[in-house]
Amino acid sequence: xxxxxxxxxxxxxxxxxxxxxxxxxxxxxxxxxxxxxxxxxxxxxxxxxxxxxxxxxxxxxxxxxxx
Numbered sequence: 775x776x777x778x779x780x781x782x783x784x785x786x787x788x789x790x791x792x793x794x795x796x797x798x799x800x801x802x803x804x805x806x807x808x809x810x811x812x813x814x815x816x817x818x819x820x821x822x823x824x825x826x827x828x829x830x831x832x833x834x835x836x837x838x839x840x841x
Contacts (some may be wrong), residue, residue, distance in 0.1 A: 775817070 787795055819831075 787798060790798070
C-alpha cells in the first residue's frame with residue numbers, strides 16, 4: 775500500500791462515525807484472514823544485504839557488457 779492510499783483511507787475513516795469505523799476494522803480483519811496465505815510484499819525503502827548484493831552484481835555485469 776502506498777502512502778497516498780494510506781492517507782486516503784485514514785481521511786475516509788475520519789469522516790465516519792466510530793461505530794462504522796469498527797465495521798471497517800472488522801472487514802479489514804476479515805480480508806486479512808481470507809488472503810493470509812498470499813505472498814506479503816515488502817514495500818519498505820530500506821535495502822537488505824541481498825538487495826545490495828544483487829545491485830552490485832547487476833551493475834558489475836552491466837559494466838562488463840557495455841565495455
